[in-house]
Amino acid sequence: MAIDAEGNIFVTVPGGITILTPTGVLLGRIDTAGAAANCVFGPEGDLYITAGARLLKVPTLTRVQGRQ
Numbered sequence: 001m002a003i004d005a006e007g008n009i010f011v012t013v014p015g016g017i018t019i020l021t022p023t024g025v026l027l028g029r030i031d032t033a034g035a036a037a038n039c040v041f042g043p044e045g046d047l048y049i050t051a052g053a054r055l056l057k058v059p060t061l062t063r064v065q066g067r068q
Helices: none
Strands: 009-013 016-020 026-031 036-041 047-051 054-058
Touching: 009 036, 016 036, 016 047
Parallel strands: none
Antiparallel strands: 009 016, 016 026, 036 047, 047 054
């Protein structure tokens, strides 16, 4: 699970990542075509996802916590 600077939650679900607002409103989904185990933001705001034997890097427009 990862949380951006606005408090949006990026959580692993079967088949990908679901993105929710702090109040639980669905913002979107990232399909990984397989089980996603974990996700974390890199220093530039890219989202890194482990899915099976793969490491995926997804560019995002979100701000990362602790960074401007």
